[in-house]
Amino acid sequence: MSTNTRIILICSGKGGVGKTTLTANLGIALARQGVQTAVLDADFGLRNLDLLLGLENRIIYTAQEVLEESCRLEQALVKHKQEPNLALLPAGNPRMLEWLKPDDMQRIVAMLTKEFEYVLIDCPAGVEDGFKNAVSAAKEAIVVTNPEVSAVRDADRVIGLLNTNQVKPIQLVLNRVRPKMMASQEMLSVEDVTDILALPLLGLVLEDEQVIVSTNRGEPLTLSGSDSPAARCYSNIAKRIQGEDIPLIDPSKEGTGITDKLRRLMQTKIF
Amino acid sequence: MTLTLRDILNKLLRRQQTSATTARERLQLVLAHDRSDLSPELLDQLRREILAVVAKYVDIDIEEGAVSLETEDRMTALVANLPIKRPLEKKTDEKAS
Numbered sequence: 076m077s078t079n080t081r082i083i084l085i086c087s088g089k090g091g092v093g094k095t096t097l098t099a100n101l102g103i104a105l106a107r108q109g110v111q112t113a114v115l116d117a118d119f120g121l122r123n124l125d126l127l128l129g130l131e132n133r134i135i136y137t138a139q140e141v142l143e144e145s146c147r148l149e150q151a152l153v154k155h156k157q158e159p160n161l162a163l164l165p166a167g168n169p170r171m172l173e174w175l176k177p178d179d180m181q182r183i184v185a186m187l188t189k190e191f192e193y194v195l196i197d198c199p200a201g202v203e204d205g206f207k208n209a210v211s212a213a214k215e216a217i218v219v220t221n222p223e224v225s226a227v228r229d230a231d232r233v234i235g236l237l238n239t240n241q242v243k244p245i246q247l248v249l250n251r252v253r254p255k256m257m258a259s260q261e262m263l264s265v266e267d268v269t270d271i272l273a274l275p276l277l278g279l280v281l282e283d284e285q286v287i288v289s290t291n292r293g294e295p296l297t298l299s300g301s302d303s304p305a306a307r308c309y310s311n312i313a314k315r316i317q318g319e320d321i322p323l324i325d326p327s328k329e330g331t332g333i334t335d336k337l338r339r340l341m342q343t344k345i346f
Numbered sequence: 347m348t349l350t351l352r353d354i355l356n357k358l359l360r361r362q363q364t365s366a367t368t369a370r371e372r373l374q375l376v377l378a379h380d381r382s383d384l385s386p387e388l389l390d391q392l393r394r395e396i397l398a399v400v401a402k403y404v405d406i407d408i409e410e411g412a413v414s415l416e417t418e419d420r421m422t423a424l425v426a427n428l429p430i431k432r433p434l435e436k437k438t439d440e441k442a443s
């Protein structure tokens with residue numbers, strides 16, 4: 076498996092744009108498709124992936140003990156009960172940040188590569204050491220951003236750094252899309268963002284209250300097979316990662332009322 | 347640069363342009379600078395030096411001369427727009443012949 080394992084970094088630059096939520100949902104969705112998937116929490120300072128997956132009470136060892144060789148990888152991995160194809164390697168103590176080096180991340184990922192077909196790395200926000208460590212172990216990347224100026228600017232910065240580190244392909248996920256605001260041109264459009272960042276769009280995720288409900292429960296939306304808007308988006312993204320040709324949702328085509336039609340007319344490009 | 351029906355209507359009605367259009371324009375500008383890693387001061391110095399060099403060869407309108415950064419598809423270009431009044435006769439002509 077090792078050489079074919081896809082090692083995907085999920086990063087954004089700006090904090091709070093939806094990296095961890097995406098990692099959790101993709102992890103579950105890929106596992107449901109029957110592929111052996113590991114999710115690695117590389118946000119050692121502010122770990123959350125365990126919580127979003129509902130695995131926080133089952134952690135015994137972490138990446139730290141694996142690196143210190145005080146436990147085996149298998150002992151640290153937390154298997155998801157309902158989706159046993161998914162395992163989490165939890166982040167260790169925040170003090171790990173004091174000594175963690177790119178080499179350590181590469182070692183951890185190399186171990187995971189032996190047993191999994193997918194390794195998803197939940198990257199910390201920022202472009203400092205935590206990011207650099209995570210990048211050094213990744214082969215490809217998903218850049219998550221929101222249709223907002225600050226998130227897009229930071230994404231651009233991260234894309235530059237990914238390019239210098241020869242991480243490729245780099246694909247874009249546009250999260251928290253609000254079709255109504257896009258239609259009235261009070262939110263950057265999908266095309267605006269893909270044009271500016273010049274990245275292929277892996278998918279967009281609609282703004283959806285159910286995301287919050289699912290994090291409250293520690294059950295990612297893709298786990299229950301929910302058909303809420305964001306759930307559909309996440310599972311489409313997982314299928315596209317696997318190479319399936321799933322058409323993108325066109326946010327401007329959501330809604331069929333007369334006002335929606337008028338809004339669409341107003342978006343007609345003249346130049 | 348794209349212009350939509352709504353943008354045109356807003357212009358006709360002298361309304362403010364939509365915030366997404368403003369966002370796009372601001373981003374394009376700020377990213378051109380971020381990507382080139384040139385500070386406004388450095389860019390200004392660059393502009394003055396370019397103008398000075400070009401002025402040695404052609405008579406340019408210093409007031410109208412503009413040097414800016416433009417960006418498209420992750421490629422940033424330095425764009426100089428220097429209206430030429432007329433060539434400086436001596437220097438260039440003599441050397442050419």
Ligand SMILES: Nc1ncnc2c1ncn2[C@@H]1O[C@H](COP(=O)(O)OP(=O)(O)OP(=O)(O)O)[C@@H](O)[C@H]1O
Nearest residue numbers: 090091092093094095096200251281282283286287
């Ligand atoms: N599509 C969405 N709709 C609604 N809320 C969302 C959506 N995506 C993410 N959120 C909310 O945004 C917040 C931040 O999400 P998340 O923790 O996944 O971001 P992050 O990028 O991992 O943050 P950090 O940089 O702190 O690690 C959470 O409260 C989450 O519930």
Ligand SMILES: [Mg+2]
Nearest residue numbers: 094095118123
């Ligand atoms: Mg996170």
